[in-house]
Amino acid sequence: MILYNPIFLIILIIFVFFLIRVIAYKTGLIYLVKRWWRIFEDCFHVYQFYRVPELNESTQENQLYRKVSLYLHSLSSIEDSDFTNLVAGKKLNDIVLCLNPKQTIEDDFLGARVFWLNEVDEKSESNPNRNRTLILKIRKADKRRILRPYLQHIHTVADEIEQRGKRDLKLFTNVDPNGRWRPVPFTHPSTFDTIAMEDDLKNKIKSDLESFLRAKQYYHRLGRVWKRSFLLYGPSGTGKSSFIAAMANFLSYDVYDIDLSKVPSDSDLKFLLPQTTPKSIIVIEDLDRFLVERLTAVSLSGVLNFMDGILNSCCAEERVMVFTMNNKDNVNPSVLRPGRIDFHIHFPLCDFSAFKALANSYLGVKEHKLFPQVQEIFHNGASLSPAEICELMIANRNSPSRAIKSVISALQTDGEGRGNGKIGRQFGSNAEDLDELEPHGGLCSEGFQTGKDFRKLYGFLRLKNNKKSGSLDAAAVQ
Ligand SMILES: Nc1ncnc2c1ncn2[C@@H]1O[C@H](COP(=O)(O)OP(=O)(O)OP(=O)(O)O)[C@@H](O)[C@H]1O
Numbered sequence: 001m002i003l004y005n006p007i008f009l010i011i012l013i014i015f016v017f018f019l020i021r022v023i024a025y026k027t028g029l030i031y032l033v034k035r036w037w038r039i040f041e042d043c044f045h046v047y048q049f050y051r052v053p054e055l056n057e058s059t060q061e062n063q064l065y066r067k068v069s070l071y072l073h074s075l076s077s078i079e080d081s082d083f084t085n086l087v088a089g090k091k092l093n094d095i096v097l098c099l100n101p102k103q104t105i106e107d108d109f110l111g112a113r114v115f116w117l118n119e120v121d122e123k124s125e126s127n128p129n130r131n132r133t134l135i136l137k138i139r140k141a142d143k144r145r146i147l148r149p150y151l152q153h154i155h156t157v158a159d160e161i162e163q164r165g166k167r168d169l170k171l172f173t174n175v176d177p178n179g180r181w182r183p184v185p186f187t188h189p190s191t192f193d194t195i196a197m198e199d200d201l202k203n204k205i206k207s208d209l210e211s212f213l214r215a216k217q218y219y220h221r222l223g224r225v226w227k228r229s230f231l232l233y234g235p236s237g238t239g240k241s242s243f244i245a246a247m248a249n250f251l252s253y254d255v256y257d258i259d260l261s262k263v264p265s266d267s268d269l270k271f272l273l274p275q276t277t278p279k280s281i282i283v284i285e286d287l288d289r290f291l292v293e294r295l296t297a298v299s300l301s302g303v304l305n306f307m308d309g310i311l312n313s314c315c316a317e318e319r320v321m322v323f324t325m326n327n328k329d330n331v332n333p334s335v336l337r338p339g340r341i342d343f344h345i346h347f348p349l350c351d352f353s354a355f356k357a358l359a360n361s362y363l364g365v366k367e368h369k370l371f372p373q374v375q376e377i378f379h380n381g382a383s384l385s386p387a388e389i390c391e392l393m394i395a396n397r398n399s400p401s402r403a404i405k406s407v408i409s410a411l412q413t414d415g416e417g418r419g420n421g422k423i424g425r426q427f428g429s430n431a432e433d434l435d436e437l438e439p440h441g442g443l444c445s446e447g448f449q450t451g452k453d454f455r456k457l458y459g460f461l462r463l464k465n466n467k468k469s470g471s472l473d474a475a476a477v478q
């Protein structure tokens with residue numbers, strides 16, 4: 001009889017409903033129900049699809065793909081996917097989620113639901129970094145209302161992520177036999193803080209790079225190509241490659257590292273350039289070795305054309321070119337002429353101030369009773385490369401005294417005479433060294449030949465000498 005009591009029936013229905021809900025959530029059945037509901041719902045909607053391929057028709061990287069990918073990886077719904085990839089991130093102990101081939105993720109925008117499918121071309125499974133496409137699935141009914149603002153939203157969010165430096169940098173190498181770039185994550189930890197270099201010089205380079213980043217309008221107004229080129233030269237193990245990594249981390253730029261021995265001809269070298277993306281550093285290491293010892297099939301004119309190629313319109317935006325050499329004296333002067341290289345930066349062997357900077361970072365000591373002895377040895381002309389000193393410090397990191405003693409004995413045995421004439425002029429502390437960083441062309445070539453002009457260009461004298469500074473001076477630091 002009680003079953004016919006309406007109050008009892010209501011309580012029973014509520015209880016059963018509550019029980020089903022609890023079971024559905026506890027067991028995860030709710031997700032199955034939601035999926036079925038979506039499949040059912042889909043039967044009443046017409047969808048439209050938009051493909052965003054990774055490469056455009058001329059096999060260059062599609063910038064929209066990069067932005068969409070960046071945006072999707074920032075969505076919380078990637079965590080709710082049935083399956084996704086977990087990979088180690090850039091920072092220590094960092095784990096990031098990464099889309100799996102064929103994975104679909106959902107996004108909501110202005111009350112409309114859209115889907116993204118990560119499609120990987122079956123033919124390219126051996127090379128998963130290529131021929132990938134992100135497919136946007138959007139209801140036809142919502143398309144007119146949300147498509148444009150949605151794409152704009154993706155642009156904005158991706159730009160913000162990049163600005164915040166969250167962009168995962170890539171290192172591209174030209175080892176692909178098809179003459180294409182092969183990317184790997186770029187996770188080099190080097191920063192300007194970890195490089196032992198005189199602060200003044202470091203700050204000048206940093207402020208030049210910062211003003212370069214901000215100067216897009218300025219360069220365009222002048223009709224000049226927005227690029228910078230650097231020559232880093234000095235003995236082995238003095239930090240040239242680490243400095244390039246520090247630049248990439250500072251600018252948040254990808255790195256394209258060209259191995260000239262893997263380039264079969266001049267035209268292949270030329271072909272590599274248009275495939276690079278804006279916001280990138282293009283690097284040729286040990287250029288002197290390749291040119292002097294002829295270790296590459298590429299000719300001198302091929303290299304010169306490549307260096308000038310950055311001036312052509314297809315790759316004129318936001319490029320930094322860096323060349324490294326052990327010795328620039330044997331290289332044909334046309335390689336180094338103004339216009340091809342903007343800055344020459346010397347990386348010498350260690351002096352006492354660099355040694356102290358390394359001791360501070362590697363051993364955590366700012367002062368030590370053995371420092372006067374080390375200073376004396378440097379003063380007498382002995383030196384080692386920072387790399388050699390770093391290795392000794394790492395090997396003896398548990399005992400600073402032992403580490404410094406091992407540096408002293410290495411300086412006495414291997415370092416004799418190596419630092420001849422270098423001490424005191426390592427990091428641009430005098431007028432001669434300012435010339436080392438002096439601009440050698442590009443924006444600054446005409447009429448900027450002395451250290452004084454260089455300082456003027458970068459505004460160091462602006463406060464003192466406002467009247468004298470020209471318009472180029474003011475704009476260059478914007
Ligand atoms: N100035 C420096 N400050 C801090 N670490 C340095 C410096 N120079 C070298 N090192 C350390 O020494 C190692 C080798 O340096 P790096 O590879 O950058 O030298 P390099 O000049 O590129 O040498 P090579 O000409 O042989 O390519 C790196 O691990 C780096 O940490």
Ligand SMILES: [Mg+2]
Pocket residue numbers: 240241242285324
């Ligand atoms: Mg190197």
